Amino acid sequence: MTANPSAAALTATIDLDALAHNIGVLRETSGTGVIAVVKADAYGHGAVPVARAALAAGAEELGVAHVTEALALRHAGIDAHITSWLHTPSTDFAAAVAADIDIAVSSPRQLAAVVDAAREAGITATATVKVDTGLNRSGVAVDEWDSMAVALAKAHAEESIMLRAIMTHLVRGDEPDHPLNSQQADSLDAAAADLARLGAPPQIMHLANSPAALVRPDLSRDLVRPGIALYGRTPLPGRGDFGLIPVMTLTGEISLVKRVARGQGVSYSHTWVAPQDTVVAVVPAGYADGVPRTLSGRFEVLVNGRRFPAVGRVCMDQFVIDLGPDGGGVAEGDLAELFGRGHAGGSTAADWADATDTIDYEILSAIRGRTVRRYVGGEA
Numbered sequence: 001m002t003a004n005p006s007a008a009a010l011t012a013t014i015d016l017d018a019l020a021h022n023i024g025v026l027r028e029t030s031g032t033g034v035i036a037v038v039k040a041d042a043y044g045h046g047a048v049p050v051a052r053a054a055l056a057a058g059a060e061e062l063g064v065a066h067v068t069e070a071l072a073l074r075h076a077g078i079d080a081h082i083t084s085w086l087h088t089p090s091t092d093f094a095a096a097v098a099a100d101i102d103i104a105v106s107s108p109r110q111l112a113a114v115v116d117a118a119r120e121a122g123i124t125a126t127a128t129v130k131v132d133t134g135l136n137r138s139g140v141a142v143d144e145w146d147s148m149a150v151a152l153a154k155a156h157a158e159e160s161i162m163l164r165a166i167m168t169h170l171v172r173g174d175e176p177d178h179p180l181n182s183q184q185a186d187s188l189d190a191a192a193a194d195l196a197r198l199g200a201p202p203q204i205m206h207l208a209n210s211p212a213a214l215v216r217p218d219l220s221r222d223l224v225r226p227g228i229a230l231y232g233r234t235p236l237p238g239r240g241d242f243g244l245i246p247v248m249t250l251t252g253e254i255s256l257v258k259r260v261a262r263g264q265g266v267s268y269s270h271t272w273v274a275p276q277d278t279v280v281a282v283v284p285a286g287y288a289d290g291v292p293r294t295l296s297g298r299f300e301v302l303v304n305g306r307r308f309p310a311v312g313r314v315c316m317d318q319f320v321i322d323l324g325p326d327g328g329g330v331a332e333g334d335l336a337e338l339f340g341r342g343h344a345g346g347s348t349a350a351d352w353a354d355a356t357d358t359i360d361y362e363i364l365s366a367i368r369g370r371t372v373r374r375y376v377g378g379e380a
Contacts, residue, residue: 023230030213207221253284
């Protein structure tokens with residue numbers, strides 16, 4: 001995905017002022033500092049510009065999944081604290097250590113690899129330990145914790161690593177009142193106490209995701225680690241939007257307007273047949289760009305303040321909207337808003353998610369391909 005907005009058929013407008021506003025909301029609701037999660041290319045918003053804007057807006061640190069993501073931020077000149085927490089045996093820990101990436105380790109094998117890289121470089125690696133407190137995904141397993149804690153303390157004492165932080169992931173973060181959230185916090189506290197007894201007390205603790213950062217300040221600890229809320233999407237739609245402002249608006253330029261006679265089919269397999277003489281328009285965006293094929297015939301777009309239904313199959317490169325018999329006043333070159341803030345009857349990423357039985361995280365992070373990003377606000 002490019003960031004040059006000239007002559008774009010499909011544009012994702014990224015409002016960096018909205019991002020800054022959302023960071024302010026999260027700092028206020030959580031009562032503590034923010035680790036801005038910019039993994040997966042900042043949920044499809046562009047990791048480097050978003051990271052810079054987040055830091056300028058007061059985020060204390062950055063978080064990513066892969067070391068390659070962290071290194072890309074370093075190569076872009078971002079020198080803020082970055083934690084990376086998902087690794088494989090082939091992860092380049094040597095490069096991460098050299099770039100002063102905070103490496104969150106999830107097993108004794110990962111810790112050993114980081115220690116080896118630090119010794120080889122002759123420097124102390126910055127490390128976090130990620131504890132599995134019930135998600136049973138990445139994180140130190142319960143049956144490995146005792147030996148892992150001893151190994152962490154030994155590496156810390158030898159100055160192979162500087163054990164900076166301890167973290168975990170919530171299982172039921174989107175159910176903030178579920179007792180498991182508090183149980184996981186208690187487990188993390190206990191793990192931190194184990195390390196303190198061994199002489200390696202973590203300086204920082206974090207477990208709160210977007211929902212917890214918004215409504216569970218008791219889980220904030222030293223920092224919160226929000227993702228989707230940074231981008232203006234509520235993680236708890238049943239509780240409102242919390243004043244968050246959606247950061248991305250997706251628009252496409254109408255490429256073609258044409259008449260279709262009653263009884264004529266549109267797009268592959270003619271899953272939609274015109275019930276009357278009508279006018280249709282082609283929007284040059286498809287599943288290669290992040291418009292789900294499963295959304296076919298199940299969404300509307302906004303053109304010149306009016307909603308028009310998508311009809312027929314979403315294709316790899318394009319979909320079709322029905323403008324009605326009078327053409328709706330739509331002309332080639334007009335902009336169709338695919339989703340945005342929901343103003344004036346427009347759709348949101350959450351509407352797409354609801355229509356396709358998924359979550360808006362997936363919708364946003366899937367915007368790709370020929371989509372061009374246009375940054376507004378902030379230092380854009």
